[in-house]
Amino acid sequence: MKVLHVITGLAAGGAEQQLRAQLPYMRADCEVAVLTGSGVVAEAIEASGVPVHRVDMRGNRDLRALGRLARLMRAGRYEVVHTHLYRACVYGRLAARLANVPAIVATEHSIGKELIEGRRITRPVRALYLASELLGHVTVAVSPTVADRLATWGIPRSRIVVIANGVDARAFRYDPRLRERTRDALGLPREAFVVGGVGRLEPGKRFDLLVEAMLGLDDTFLLLVGAGSRRLQLENLARALGVDRRVIFAGESPDTRAMLSAMDVLAAPSQEETFGLAIVEALAAGLPVLYDTCPAVDDLPRDAAPGARRVTPGRLGAELKEMASTRPSRLTPPGAVRLYDIRHQVDQLEALYRRLLGAPGNEERR
Template sequence: MIRILYIVRNLEPGGAETFLLSMLQQLDKRRFTADVACLYGSGQLEAEFARAGVRIHMMGFNALYDLRAYLRLARLVRKNRYDIIHTKLFHADLVGRLIALGVGLRPVYSTVESVHEWVGPQRLRGRFKHIVARCSSRINERVIAVSEDIRKALISNVRLPSELVEVIPNGVDTRHFDPSVHGHGSLKAELGLPPRALLIGAVGTLSPVKNHRLLIEAAPEVIKHHPHAYFVVVGRGDQTALRDLARSYGVEQRFFFTGARRDVANVLASLDAYVMTSLSEGVSLSLLEAMAMARPVIATGVGGNVEIVNSRDLGILYPPNDHNALAHAIDEVLTNRPYRELICRNARRRVCNAYSLGVAVDRYQALYEARK
C-alpha cells in the first residue's frame, strides 16, 4: 500500500482542487491511501473530500514563513510515514519541498496547472518565483505539467531540466458529463427565460485572467444578430465590476451572474454555446466538461486550449481580447447548424479518447508505482 499526502492551499472549488477531488474518488484504494493537508484552511469541497474517504488535515498556516505550521506539517509527515508527497500550486510546492527535505522524504511530485503568474521574468514577482521554483524543484522526482505549453514554459522560462518535467493532462468524468444523462438541462427555466431563448455561457472564477469582461463587450453585436440571446457567467468571485460593465453596455438585462454552482453538468446541458475568454490556460476542466457534454465550444487560442481544440472540427479558437472575433464565432455557431452538430459530436469523442478522468488517474497511479 502506497501512502500519499497531497498538499494544497485550501479546498475551494478551483480547477486544481476539483480535479484532485475527482482523481481521489477514482484512486484504487487497494493500492493507495490518500490524505490531504490544507495550508491555509478549508473550503466548499471539504465535505466531498470527506465523503470520498480522504482524511483532511488543517495545517493553520498564517503565512508562507509560519515556522510553527511547518513543524506541525513535519510532525504529520513523520507520524503517518507517507511514501509520497504530491503538491498542487506554488505555495504548496514550496512548502512540500521544504518539508520533504527536512524529514528526508523522497519522492516529491508537483503539478503545475498554469504559469500565467510567473512566466514573465520582467516582473519582480516572476523573477522570484523562477528562482524559487528552479532551486526547490531539485527535490522533486517529477514536476507534472498539465499541458505541453506549460512543459515548454517550465523548461525555457523557469529553466527546469527537461528530464524532470512530464506531461499528464487533467481529465474529466465522461460518465457524469454525458449529454444523454442530463438532457437539455433546467437552467433556462430556472432563469425564467422565454422558450426561444439562446443561452451563451461561461464557467470560471471571476478573476482578471479569465477576462469575462470580453463576453460583455461582444454581447451587443451578438444580440444584434440574435435578438433572443442571453448570457450566463458561472463562477465564484466579486460580480460588481462585471455587472457595472454590463450596465454600461446596455446589456444588463441579458446577463446572469450565478456565483459558484456544483451542478455544472446541468448548466452546460442548458447552453447553446460555451465560451471561454481566458488570457491564459493550462488544461481547463470547464472546457473539457463542455466538450464532454457535446456543447459547441468557442475558446481563446492560448495555452492548453490550442492542444485540446486542435482542429476546427472540434470548436472555434479566436485571438485573446478580440471581442469582434468572439462575436463572429458565436454568430457562426448559432447560425450554422450542420457545423454546430459536427463539432459537438467530435468534441465529446475527443475528450473521451484523450482527456477522460480514467486516463489521467491511470497515468498518475503508474507514476506513483514507478517511484524510485
C-alpha cells in the same frame, strides 16, 4: 501506498476540480491537505469519503503552517506527497523534506507566459519556485506547453514528466432534463440561447469580453460559473452596459455537468491557459466551444476536437451572434475527450509514484 495531496485552496477552480475528479479512481490510499480556505470542492471531496486536513494558513509568510504541515506528514506516515498550485508546491515540498517523505511529486497546473495562478511572474516568484522545485523529485506538466515553459525556466527535462489532465466523460454527459431544471433554478428562459463561461473571475480569464459581447446579442444570456476578485467589476460592467438582466453569476458550483447542460456554447477568451480543462469538459458535454488559447486542443491533431474553434477577441462577438441565430445542435463528444480519459491519467500518476518509491537511493535525489 499512502498519498497526501497538498493544495493551496479548494474553491471551484481547474486544479481543484481536477484533484477532486482523480481521487475516486486512485487505488492508493489518498488524503488531502488544504492550506487556505476550502470551499465547495473540499465539501465534495469529504462527501466522497476522502479526509481533508485544513492547515489554516494565514498568509504567504505564515511559517507556522509549515510546521503544522510537516507534523501532519510525519503523523500520517505518507509514502508520497503530491503538491498542487504555487503556494502548496513551495510549502508542501519543504514540509515533505522535513518529514522525510520518500517520494515528492508536484503538478504544475497554471504556469503562463506572464502569470502563474493569476500572479505576475517576478524574479522573486520565479526564484522561490525554482528553489522549491529542487526539494521534490519530479514535476508533472499537464501539457507539452507547460513542459516547455518549465524547461525555459531552467528545470531539467529529466525532472519533468508530461501527464495531461483527465476528464471523466460520463460525469459531464449532456442531460436535457437536467438542462431544464438548472435553467429554471437560475432563472434562465428554457428557450433562450445561453453563452457560458467557466473559471475563476480573475483578469486573466477576460470574461469582461463576454459581458461586452452581450451588448450586441439581444435575447441572449450569459452564464458565468465561478468566483473571484473580478465579480463586482463584472457586475458593474454589465449594469453600465444595460445587460445585467441577461448576465447570470452562478458563483462556485460543485455540479459542473448541470451548468454545462444549461449552456448552448462555451466561450473561453483567456489568453493564458496551461491546459484548458473547462474546454475539454464542455466538449464532453457536447458543447461547441470558442476559445483563444487551449493547449489541450492545440497540442492534438486538428481533427481531434472539431467542435472547438479558435477565435480572436475581435471576432468573438460576431461569432457568438452567428451561433445565436443558427442555434447549433448538441455534438457527439469528439476524440479529444477519449484521449484525455481520467483513468489513463490516474494510471500514469500511480505508475510514477511506484517508480519513485522503487528507485534505489530516491531519498538522495534533489
